[in-house]
Amino acid sequence: MSHIAKTAPVRKEAPELTGQEYVETVVDLLSEPGRILIVDDEPFNVSGIKVMIQCLTAGIEHFKLKEHVESAFNGKQAVELVKKNFNEGKYFRLILMDCNMPVTDGYQATVEIRQFLKNSEQPAIVALTGHSEHRYIQRALDSGMDSVLNKPAKLEDVEEVLKKYYFD
Numbered sequence: 145m146s147h148i149a150k151t152a153p154v155r156k157e158a159p160e161l162t163g164q165e166y167v168e169t170v171v172d173l174l175s176e177p178g179r180i181l182i183v184d185d186e187p188f189n190v191s192g193i194k195v196m197i198q199c200l201t202a203g204i205e206h207f208k209l210k211e212h213v214e215s216a217f218n219g220k221q222a223v224e225l226v227k228k229n230f231n232e233g234k235y236f237r238l239i240l241m242d243c244n245m246p247v248t249d250g251y252q253a254t255v256e257i258r259q260f261l262k263n264s265e266q267p268a269i270v271a272l273t274g275h276s277e278h279r280y281i282q283r284a285l286d287s288g289m290d291s292v293l294n295k296p297a298k299l300e301d302v303e304e305v306l307k308k309y310y311f312d
């Protein structure tokens with residue numbers, strides 16, 4: 145199974161490199177694991193999911209929690225991080241997005257991320273919500289999220305999300 149990011153290749157200026165340098169650059173790009181963004185206004189929820197991701201990615205070559213997992217505490221921060229990464233030629237492969245947050249909620253942040261990125265650069269966005277009623281799920285999907293994960297997130301749920309949207 146390949147863990148190389150397929151949907152969001154690292155964008156870099158065409159390097160003026162030859163020989164060994166070029167080979168090293170290509171190997172470097174191919175081995176770059178996808179990035180994950182966790183967005184929740186409850187720091188405890190962010191930490192919990194981080195720990196689960198750490199467990200579930202143990203043994204994946206080149207994957208480092210500090211390098212490949214970022215977090216934001218409201219939707220505005222999330223949009224800003226997506227733009228900052230984009231400007232550095234990096235993309236998130238998966239975003240776990242809380243729905244109810246101050247400043248900008250997860251629905252609005254998702255709309256803005258979907259508008260900002262081109263199709264080939266779009267991450268999977270999975271809603272984190274404490275509501276299981278259909279209208280909340282529908283609202284998440286309508287805003288452009290791919291699926292919904294009920295809070296509090298359980299290890300097996302996060303594993304399923306990673307399998308579906310990250311490791312595929």
Ligand SMILES: [Mg+2]
Nearest residue numbers: 185242244245
């Ligand atoms: Mg919240």
